[in-house]
Structure formats: C-alpha cells, structure tokens
Amino acid sequence: MGKPTRIQNRIRALRFANDEMTQAQLAEQVGVTRQTIIAIEQSRYSPSLEMAFKIAKVFQVELGEVFQYQDD
C-alpha cells in the first residue's frame, strides 16, 4: 500500500454505528463508486471538500467527526 494521506477518518466506525451500513450503500448515497469509499477509508484518497460534506451529511454529523487532519 502507498503512503497514506494525512487526513484520517472514522467512516468505518460511523458505518458500523449506522446499522452496519455497507460501503456500497454509502457510495450510493454520496454518489461515488464503492472503490472510492474504500480508498477514503484506507486513507489512500483525500476527498474533495464537497464529498467530505456529503459523507458527513449521510451520517448526520459534523465534518470534524468524520475527518481529522493528522499533524506530524
């Protein structure tokens, strides 16, 4: 696996807390491919601000509860 991005996320935990939502279900609600959700969860891709807000909206939480920026 490549170098992870500095943006960490809690998508996996949030999916589990939301009736064990699948990656495919989340992808459908956000309007992206399942592979993109997988890449974000594994910190292989940093989503755009718009997509980040969409993901937070699906879970009905603030953006900061989904994504965190990790300093060195």
Add this chain to the structure above:
Amino acid sequence: MSFEEKTTWVMAATTPAAYAVYLSVILPQLSITPASQVAYESPLVAAIVAAIVATIVGHIVIIACNPKEADQSDERDAMIERSGGYVSSYVLGAGCLGALSLTMLEFDHFWIANALFLSFVLADLTSSVVKLLRYRVGC
C-alpha cells in the same frame, strides 16, 4: 475494481500489443530493405485501427460482465485521469520534439512517422501506468 480502472487495464494491454504486432511486421522488412522502401503505411494504420477496435471490444466485454457499473465514474476517477494525462503529455511532447528534429534533419518519412507513432504508444502506456499506480497505491 472500478469500471474506469478496468478500462485503464484494457488500454494498458491493447496499445502495446498492437504496437508489438506492428513491429513484428516492420522489423523483418527493415533488416533486408532500406527504410525508405519499407511499406510501413498499411501496417501502421492497421495497428492503430486494431488498437481502437480492441479497446472498444474490451469496453463492451467489461460492460457486459457488469452492466450496473457501466460508465460509473466520480471525482477520484477524474483526478486520476487528469494525473495520467498530465504525465503522458510530457512524453508526447518529447516525442513530437524528436519527430520535429528528424524532420529538420531531413530523415526519411519512415523514421518521422515511426517516431510519432512510438510517441503516441509511449504516451498512452505512460498514462495507463500512472493511472493504475494511482488506483492501486493511492493519490
């Protein structure tokens, strides 16, 4: 694997394959005939057409295997596409400069045409490799 990644694999396979077939036709002629007399035009056009047809067939097979994901792409696919195009543009630019140099040095049409064709192939291959690395390793 997303639809766009699958189509990238198809591109990565078809273009080099078509070029390899083209070389297998041209190189034997080149070893026994002066470059100016090698009949490269028809094999070159045939290789380009074959690569395009093979890519289209590959797309159709991918869609037939999973119609639901046909033409599904998102911002990540678009970003990866741009990334591949950005890197490959340098390869294509270098190749065109090479072909331009050959023209100014009055090389035979055979070498100029083949320099351009090789540039297209290498640019396409570079784009595919960059995109596949982005898909696999991350971006």
